[in-house]
Amino acid sequence: xxxxxxxxxxxxxxxxxxxxxxxxxxxxHLVQRELGWLPDDAIQAIAELVGLSKTEVNGVATFYxxxxxxxxxxxxxxxxxxxPCALRGSEKxxxxxxxxxxxxxxxxxxxxAITLKEAECLGGCDHAPVMLVDGVEHWHDLTIEKLDEIVExxxxx
Amino acid sequence: xxxLILRDLDISDIDRIEVYEKHGGYSAFRKxxxxxxxxxxxDAVKVxxxxxxxxxxxxxxxxxxxxxxxxFPRYLVxxxxxxxxxxxxxxQIMERNPHQFIEGMAIASYAIQCHHAFxxxxxxxxxxxxxxxxxxxxxxxxxxxxxxxxxxxxxxxxTVHRGAGAYICGEETALLESMEGKLGQPxxxxxxxxxxxxxxxxxxxxxxxxxxxxxxxIERGADWYAKIGTAKSTGPKIFCLSGHVNRPGNYExxxxxxxxxxxxxxxxxxxxxxxxxxxxxxxxASSFVINPAANEAVLDxxxxxxxxxxxxxxxxxASVIVMDDATCMVWMAKKTSHFFEHExxxxxxxxxxxxxxxxxxxxxxxxxxxxxxxxxxLANVANQILGKTLCPLGDFSTAPVTSSVKAFREEYxxxxxxxxxxxxx
Numbered sequence: 001x002x003x004x005x006x007x008x009x010x011x012x013x014x015x016x017x018x019x020x021x022x023x024x025x026x027x028x029h030l031v032q033r034e035l036g037w038l039p040d041d042a043i044q045a046i047a048e049l050v051g052l053s054k055t056e057v058n059g060v061a062t063f064y065x066x067x068x069x070x071x072x073x074x075x076x077x078x079x080x081x082x083x084p085c086a087l088r089g090s091e092k093x094x095x096x097x098x099x100x101x102x103x104x105x106x107x108x109x110x111x112x113a114i115t116l117k118e119a120e121c122l123g124g125c126d127h128a129p130v131m132l133v134d135g136v137e138h139w140h141d142l143t144i145e146k147l148d149e150i151v152e153x154x155x156x157x
Numbered sequence: 158x159x160x161l162i163l164r165d166l167d168i169s170d171i172d173r174i175e176v177y178e179k180h181g182g183y184s185a186f187r188k189x190x191x192x193x194x195x196x197x198x199x200d201a202v203k204v205x206x207x208x209x210x211x212x213x214x215x216x217x218x219x220x221x222x223x224x225x226x227x228x229f230p231r232y233l234v235x236x237x238x239x240x241x242x243x244x245x246x247x248x249q250i251m252e253r254n255p256h257q258f259i260e261g262m263a264i265a266s267y268a269i270q271c272h273h274a275f276x277x278x279x280x281x282x283x284x285x286x287x288x289x290x291x292x293x294x295x296x297x298x299x300x301x302x303x304x305x306x307x308x309x310x311x312x313x314x315x316t317v318h319r320g321a322g323a324y325i326c327g328e329e330t331a332l333l334e335s336m337e338g339k340l341g342q343p344x345x346x347x348x349x350x351x352x353x354x355x356x357x358x359x360x361x362x363x364x365x366x367x368x369x370x371x372x373x374x375i376e377r378g379a380d381w382y383a384k385i386g387t388a389k390s391t392g393p394k395i396f397c398l399s400g401h402v403n404r405p406g407n408y409e410x411x412x413x414x415x416x417x418x419x420x421x422x423x424x425x426x427x428x429x430x431x432x433x434x435x436x437x438x439x440x441x442a443s444s445f446v447i448n449p450a451a452n453e454a455v456l457d458x459x460x461x462x463x464x465x466x467x468x469x470x471x472x473x474x475a476s477v478i479v480m481d482d483a484t485c486m487v488w489m490a491k492k493t494s495h496f497f498e499h500e501x502x503x504x505x506x507x508x509x510x511x512x513x514x515x516x517x518x519x520x521x522x523x524x525x526x527x528x529x530x531x532x533x534x535l536a537n538v539a540n541q542i543l544g545k546t547l548c549p550l551g552d553f554s555t556a557p558v559t560s561s562v563k564a565f566r567e568e569y570x571x572x573x574x575x576x577x578x579x580x581x582x
Contacts, residue, residue, distance in 0.1 A: 084400055
């Protein structure tokens with residue numbers, strides 16, 4: 001299931017720490033980057049490499065919100081709706097996104113293009129509202145127009 | 158005035174190591190490893206009065222000196238899990254002035270004789286993590302990290318460890334659990350991390366901003382540093398300003414030099430859209446809310462770790478969230494309660510159940526279905542959490558709730574009597 005590259009990268013990660021178990025979270029990040037989500041057999045493979053039970057690795061993969069244990073859309077939007085963003089209009093923008101994507105937060109649009117998640121504070125309150133796309137792209141000072149543009153772009157890529 | 162921490166505001170490309178060096182960068186670390194004994198470094202930080210910038214304000218040098226003698230290896234972990242709603246100072250340091258933070262880590266590591274230090278950075282900061290990786294690689298190439306540093310026998314490497322979405326990991330023992338590849342749930346204290354920390358070894362955990370102050374102390378002297386700020390809160394502080402102000406952002410000023418009025422109305426350009434100031438959360442979502450109308454003197458208290466205490470609040474990490482007069486305080490408490498309900502790690506029953514019930518009660522009152530008894534019940538549930546959990550998250554969750562019921566009780570009662578929220582009618 002895991003590519004040979006992924007396996008050797010995980011082994012390198014394990015060597016970076018005094019205790020190989022510390023490589024679990026970076027390994028989950030790495031596999032999720034490669035596969036898009038974390039299927040059962042990937043959890044099993046990581047457990048075997050790091051020397052833990054599948055249950056322990058699954059526990060970690062389900063405790064932290066950035067790991068996906070189910071397949072999701074081609075893109076993921078983590079939209080911040082905490083107080084500092086909400087003071088600058090995020091609640092209405094989230095409603096707009098839900099309407100535009102045709103699904104509530106926590107779900108994927110019918111065309112499979114975008115999974116919408118409500119994020120907890122993304123640490124960008126000086127440029128609120130903010131969101132994180134595909135775990136890497138930070139967008140800030142959002143407006144309805146800007147959201148529409150980004151969604152269109154994501155649908156077409 | 159010259160910025161001491163947010164130096165990127167004065168020198169735009171200070172994230173490049175050669176620019177940082179040109180402006181004195183890494184000379185403090187050079188001085189520490191070549192001219193000072195490790196204990197002398199710790200003593201200098203003690204004399205400087207540097208206190209932790211993560212919110213608790215514990216003296217950093219004292220923390221370092223808690224490590225038991227002769228027990229090795231020992232670890233330094235930089236807490237870069239900045240997740241408190243309203244806080245965004247460490248991100249700016251890591252993205253735009255990363256070397257000052259890395260140099261601070263190197264000096265702190267030398268002081269405690271740690272040879273492998275870690276940065277625990279929240280997963281939602283991919284760009285900051287990249288900036289750190291790049292800064293570490295540059296520092297390695299220049300001989301500031303690695304083996305035989307600057308011709309001495311001292312060796313140090315720094316590993317960036319990414320979290321994956323959990324506010325609780327900002328709590329130091331939950332952070333250690335997470336670093337070890339486990340669920341981010343707090344440990345029972347004592348033993349404290351200084352004695353039994355990462356991999357059960359002596360460990361110091363400091364906030365990013367705290368560590369970024371360390372090079373200043375070694376480079377310019379502890380006595381020079383101690384003169385900045387007030388007697389009890391020394392040095393510069395970054396104030397994160399967000400919410401209904403014209404110019405949100407990070408503002409650096411010495412402790413005790415500016416008031417909330419200066420921050421909001423002068424630096425922040427006042428309240429947006431010509432509205433009036435109604436309420437302030439000075440320490441992010443875990444604040445006791447300030448109602449300036451009840452006592453205007455709170456706006457003029459010069460900000461340090463203790464100056465808001467007489468007004469029933471606290472500065473914490475100085476994450477100042479400002480709200481205008483169109484903001485509903487029940488809604489505010491509902492937002493923070495939902496945050497803490499989501500972020501409770503589930504280990505302690507009072508927090509896990511209590512944050513759930515506070516959120517349900519606030520939903521009910523906000524929607525207009527609440528009763529007057531619900532308001533008292535809310536305070537009662539908060540009291541069932543307070544002081545009954547392993548880590549401060551439980552206590553934090555109650556602060557905006559109990560303080561808003563106290564300061565804005567008529568607003569809660571109005572929701573009951575008018576069957577809903579005045580602000581959304």
